[in-house]
Amino acid sequence: MLETRPQAQPEVPAQSRRGGDTRDLLLDCAEKAVLSKGFAATSIDELISAVGITKSGFFYHFKDKGALAEALLQRHLDREETLLDELFQRADELNEDPLHGFLVGLKFFAEMMTDLPEAHPGCLVAAYTYQDQLFNKEVSDLNRAGVLRWRRRFRERLDLIAERYPPRMDVDLDDLADMVSALVEGGITISKVVREKEVLPRQVLLYREFLRATFLGI
Amino acid sequence: MLETRPQAQPEVPAQSRRGGDTRDLLLDCAEKAVLSKGFAATSIDELISAVGITKSGFFYHFKDKGALAEALLQRHLDREETLLDELFQRADELNEDPLHGFLVGLKFFAEMMTDLPEAHPGCLVAAYTYQDQLFNKEVSDLNRAGVLRWRRRFRERLDLIAERYPPRMDVDLDDLADMVSALVEGGITISKVVREKEVLPRQVLLYREFLRATFLGI
């Protein structure tokens, strides 16, 4: 029942690569694999044969499989943060107002989702959450801190907005902040399940519409 | 790194149970395990020792591990449908109007989520989606059909509502229907990650607020 598709061979042989490259390649392959079949079903063997090193080479880079999990999540959280930071900063530069900056940022975000070539790759947060017991406490805490950081950051932004535009509806701003995360995680899941990549960007745009109504009225 | 907590021993020994009971017990244990650590990390050994039969006994009930996956998802989808059917039917009986019936139903739904004793158990849809490659096409299709059925059913309901209450915002009704699924899946994920079970019901209530604004204005 396990339908393991063979991974592509690496273009560059192991010898002519530097160590950091090999490590990153391992993480790239692991990310792809974890997102499509989960962490437990991702074997070290498949990663090393995709990257072109031996098993002992893997254990040079990661002390055990758990270290791979941790490095993978950390890299994901870092990248996500950088990406969204740039995106919302760019949106803010186009617009002085915190509300309109956010609205433009959400539009950028939805466009980015739409432009991704294949169906959306998915998010490690959900993938890890549903395999929680496999990981040690540090990994779970890393994941939790990641989500809570977004709550805090969106919340700060919403506070600024609410100062200038008193909300027309009775909504809790923490809930409104969490809704971004929930809708992204859920949107990715539903996109994957129904195999329609438009679902995720459309949900983001719908959230944007609700946000506008909350602060600007209908 | 695998932190496998021992499952509770069954109260009733295998001999004094009927066959259907044992099968259901296996499914119960499997559901719990799959939700907390994923399908691949759930071993047949742990299920049989929790239920109190031998490994061959397991293969009497399921021809292989894939059959367990299929039965598990099918049971989950059936239960979910029955539960939500009853819930929204009960809400409709209290209110003639399709909008207010829906609003009351969402309130019931949120209350149900709140009243669950422990943190929310999670949803097999997301758990399966992030382990897609492990399953055969029938399982993926089952999952997909499940989500699409909810899109259709909520959409029908929203059509009825929109007939009576022309929407005040420019929203696509399919998106609005999908948002329920996305928010539930995402809400469960976020609830689990941050370990706050209130997140899910609060997201449902926030959706409810937006729905009210869409059809009734602010």
Add this chain to the structure above:
DNA sequence: TGTACATCAGTGAACGCGCGTTCACTGATGTAC
């Protein structure tokens, strides 16, 4: 500029354990006549 040593990025062989699966068999209950 040459030599000595350290570090980096791996190799290769072996390990034992747990996994899913198979197969021949069995004791208790149900049904037909």
Add this chain to the structure above:
DNA sequence: TGTACATCAGTGAACGCGCGTTCACTGATGTAC
């Protein structure tokens, strides 16, 4: 009411394969003097 057979819900032993992990070793590059 008794006997024959069928079905249900398992048992017990064995299978081989793949998994994560360890350990002693190595060839290429970097650095100190």
